[in-house]
Amino acid sequence: xxxxxxxxxxxxxxxxxxxxxxxxxxxxxxxxxxxxxxxxxxxxxxxxxx
Numbered sequence: 001x002x003x004x005x006x007x008x009x010x011x012x013x014x015x016x017x018x019x020x021x022x023x024x025x026x027x028x029x030x031x032x033x034x035x036x037x038x039x040x041x042x043x044x045x046x047x048x049x050x
Contacts, residue, residue, distance in 0.1 A: 031046070
């Protein structure tokens with residue numbers, strides 16, 4: 001079994017990739033900057049309940 005080919009360059013999502021709640025995006029970024037990586041569970045907790 002072979003794995004699917006990976007793109008040679010990263011996917012460019014453009015400026016429209018960051019949609020939703022800019023304040024929440026900033027809060028999640030700030031948390032990561034202050035304390036390092038967060039778990040997926042923590043990310044989802046913030047995304048769903050903040």
